[in-house]
Amino acid sequence: MSRVVASGVGYTIDGEDLVGSVDLTVAVGSLVAVVGPNGAGKTTLVRLLSGEITPTRGSVSIGGLDPHRADPMDLALVRAVLPQQTFLHFAFRCLDVVMMGRHPHGDGGAEAKALEAMTVTDTTQFASRSYPTLSGGEQTRVSLARVLAQDTPVLFLDEPTGSLDLSHQELIMATLSGLARSGSTVIAVLHDLNLATRYADRVLLMDRGRVVADGAPVEVLTVAAVGAVYRVPVEIVIHPSLGYPVILPSDAGAGG
Amino acid sequence: MSGDHTWRVNGAVLFGCLVLGLVVAVLASLGSGAVHISPGAVVGILLDHAGFDGSGSFTSQQDAVLWSIRLPRVLLGIVVGGGLGIAGAALQGIFRNPLADPQLIGISSGAALGSAIGILAMEAAIGTLAGPLGAFLGGIAAGAAVYAIARNQGRTEVVTLVLAGIAVAAVGGAGAAFLSVVADDPRLGSALFYSLGSLGVATWRLLAVTAPFVLAAVILLPLAARRLDLVLLGEREAGHLGVDVERLRIEVLLLATVAVSATVAAAGVIGFVGLIVPHAIRLVAGPSHRLLLPASAVGGALLVVVADVVARTVALPLEVPVGLLTAIVGGPVFLWLIRRTRREHGGWG
Numbered sequence: 100m101s102r103v104v105a106s107g108v109g110y111t112i113d114g115e116d117l118v119g120s121v122d123l124t125v126a127v128g129s130l131v132a133v134v135g136p137n138g139a140g141k142t143t144l145v146r147l148l149s150g151e152i153t154p155t156r157g158s159v160s161i162g163g164l165d166p167h168r169a170d171p172m173d174l175a176l177v178r179a180v181l182p183q184q185t186f187l188h189f190a191f192r193c194l195d196v197v198m199m200g201r202h203p204h205g206d207g208g209a210e211a212k213a214l215e216a217m218t219v220t221d222t223t224q225f226a227s228r229s230y231p232t233l234s235g236g237e238q239t240r241v242s243l244a245r246v247l248a249q250d251t252p253v254l255f256l257d258e259p260t261g262s263l264d265l266s267h268q269e270l271i272m273a274t275l276s277g278l279a280r281s282g283s284t285v286i287a288v289l290h291d292l293n294l295a296t297r298y299a300d301r302v303l304l305m306d307r308g309r310v311v312a313d314g315a316p317v318e319v320l321t322v323a324a325v326g327a328v329y330r331v332p333v334e335i336v337i338h339p340s341l342g343y344p345v346i347l348p349s350d351a352g353a354g355g
Numbered sequence: 356m357s358g359d360h361t362w363r364v365n366g367a368v369l370f371g372c373l374v375l376g377l378v379v380a381v382l383a384s385l386g387s388g389a390v391h392i393s394p395g396a397v398v399g400i401l402l403d404h405a406g407f408d409g410s411g412s413f414t415s416q417q418d419a420v421l422w423s424i425r426l427p428r429v430l431l432g433i434v435v436g437g438g439l440g441i442a443g444a445a446l447q448g449i450f451r452n453p454l455a456d457p458q459l460i461g462i463s464s465g466a467a468l469g470s471a472i473g474i475l476a477m478e479a480a481i482g483t484l485a486g487p488l489g490a491f492l493g494g495i496a497a498g499a500a501v502y503a504i505a506r507n508q509g510r511t512e513v514v515t516l517v518l519a520g521i522a523v524a525a526v527g528g529a530g531a532a533f534l535s536v537v538a539d540d541p542r543l544g545s546a547l548f549y550s551l552g553s554l555g556v557a558t559w560r561l562l563a564v565t566a567p568f569v570l571a572a573v574i575l576l577p578l579a580a581r582r583l584d585l586v587l588l589g590e591r592e593a594g595h596l597g598v599d600v601e602r603l604r605i606e607v608l609l610l611a612t613v614a615v616s617a618t619v620a621a622a623g624v625i626g627f628v629g630l631i632v633p634h635a636i637r638l639v640a641g642p643s644h645r646l647l648l649p650a651s652a653v654g655g656a657l658l659v660v661v662a663d664v665v666a667r668t669v670a671l672p673l674e675v676p677v678g679l680l681t682a683i684v685g686g687p688v689f690l691w692l693i694r695r696t697r698r699e700h701g702g703w704g
Contacts, residue, residue: 149595151591151594151595171594171597171598171599172597173597174597175595175596175597176597178595179595180591180592180595182589182591182592185588185589185592186589187587187588187589188451188453188587189587189637189642190637190641190642191584191587191641191642191643192641195584195641195643196588199584199585199588199596200596202581202585202596202597202598203596203597249596
């Protein structure tokens, strides 16, 4: 069974292909990492898949819904989206922000569900703090709690770990992996290739608007592929105690 | 817990205080002026007109002054202040911009010009609705023009919105004043009326024409409260959470413009009410629109009723334009808000 399907999806603006033709089928219960260098089209691809922007060609389906025809509220019960950053200039309490994630479900039990989601992202201590006063990483965790509170089978996350410290990166990735194990479909843009190799079931490697490799992390993130796409020589070593592959820039890159 | 915001006033308490303040202000306003009427006599006259047997402790002159002059004027003050307060709160929400005041973004002045043109062009044909209808068309045209200029690639630019608003407000205000001087028509307000407002023309008839439009906004805008909260999170985020942002924007703009236009047709351009009242309420009780919208209506009514009673008693027998008083209070408050915003968020760029 597939939850997210893209057929020949592309996005062209001012004659430039931000995303080429992407065909993609994402199954139920998987964590897909979208990786690639800056400007590769990762964010644009996620915005296309989540229905936020309309593709200039091709089509998308999320849980059987066409995101551009479906009622926005029906769509909001199927998929949640975490943007790179949420700028909020009004002094909402963090609990209020997370409770906004319950909007598609109506009011019943919103606070309990919100607090549950805040426990998962380790943000209950911020419940009555004003959101704009938090640091960038704290804001990301509160926003992630909002997305989890929306309680949808499909999640699109643009750099959920971008501004997080080491322990919270692990916490969030383990949470996302757990969601995938319990049947959710999670599509996340990641910059840290080692988080992708360790937690993702599948990796999409993007370069210049195209998906250049798609498959299991060890198949996609090879020395040759990563070196070619990121234009930096890398080595892959095995983690001494945990045994999974770790990607490191190699010495040859130091001289430039 | 550091930075705890438990200092925030409970919404019901704030709302209760505002309503109580409004009742006191209304009684004080009804009693004040060249003919003094005690609060007891005010209540007696009101009960008498409501069909109860009044205690009779008032004169027929007091009855006439209160019933024909002061009561419609105070009620118009409530309607005008309520409309400006709730419209300001809603516009600030939908534009995600604390500067989106009906006057600053040009809607009020557009409505003033539209109202003057409407009276000159249509009153013979359609009667007293010509003013509010012309005001609505002018307000919509001004709002749409400013919005179209400030909108760029799916974002509303804060600085452009305010700059375009200043330009449109200048043209609308000058146009209305120009017509007022050149047409020399007693049906039009004075140039001062169009720039600083007045409740001096209040009658029961004017109240009946104005109130339904403001009431529509006061009843319907709170239905958008939760969606407006989500829009503050971001237009994209609101869309992800199931809000049809484009539709909401049109609904809110139309309702706010209807309310503002009706107040301008009735009482001219009274500035700062839609700006400072929602700001003050957010400061005390937080930004959630479920409280902000109704509380801004009551707070706006309170501010205008108080400003009007001062306007007509401070220099007896002269009357000062009510917009002078809201500006004297509003200007300094606004400067303080600018400084405070810069300290907290680094300003608006």
